[in-house]
Amino acid sequence: MRIFILLIFLLVSVDYLIAEGESSLAKQSQNPVADLISVPFQNNINFNIGRHDRTQNILNIQPVAPFNLTENWNLITRTIAPVIYQPDILDDSGGEFGLGDINTTWFLSPRKPGKLIWGVGPILSLPTATDEVLGTEKWSAGPSAVVLTMQGRWVIGAIASNIWSFAGEDDRDDVNQFLLQYFINYNFPSGWYLTSSPINTANWEADSDDRWIVPLGGGFGKVFRLGQLPINASTQGFYNVEHPDAGPEWQLRFQLTFLFPKGKK
Secondary structure, three states: OHHHHHHHHHHHHHHHHHHHHHHHHHHHHOOOOOOEEEEEEEEEEEEEEOOOOEEEEEEEEOOEEEEEOOOOEEEEEEEEEEEEEEEOOOOOOOEEEEEOOEEEEEEEEEOOOOOEEEEEEEEEEEOOOOOHHHOOOEEEEEEEEEEEEEEOOEEEEEEEEEEEEEEEOOOOOOOEEEEEEEEEEEEOOOOEEEEEOOEEEEEOOOOHHHOEEEEEEEEEEEEEEEOOEEEEEEEEEEEEEEOOOOOOOEEEEEEEEEEEEOOOO
């Protein structure tokens, strides 16, 4: 009987430790400057674009790699390679599919932050689009910053950047674009979490009434394991309370992130 009770105790303890580990990984993956290698695949479906209510799809492949520069500083590299289906917004059929402009960011961040975690660095956008409608055909760069706090089960913060074009095709519009993504996450012990991380953008070159995309919404996610590999899966839905005349009215986001904690196999 004692052996049976001990086995039950051990099983419950192991389940608790696994759940706590998944919850800790969930919080790490919600930190853009965590000392954690990750490969997110973020798929955004944008609905009701243009006069014919077309649907756009953007798959962002977003590898994140940290480098330990010194005892006090990390360098976090974040690259976004978008694979885009862009519908013809002037027609009810047709469109282009291919690679968009790749952008990469380098965050310098303290290895031992306090309650306030932060990172700053440059962002560079490369004209890698396989078709002119999928990108800007401009080289662009600017500053980027991230700040967040992790208090109990909460992870709250924001990441912001602005880029300006400095080279590229002369017959294309100049680039002056702002991005703000705030994130609010509430984590449960089992690896489940609630999340809201809308991406707000502004095109400063556009008219003032046709400049912003401002989404509101959120969703949920969970960290689980495929064998020994931790995976973070989430889904969110957003309604764009502000958007350009030809811009999307709402969005669905599905994200699958492969996590590679340092020191883990």
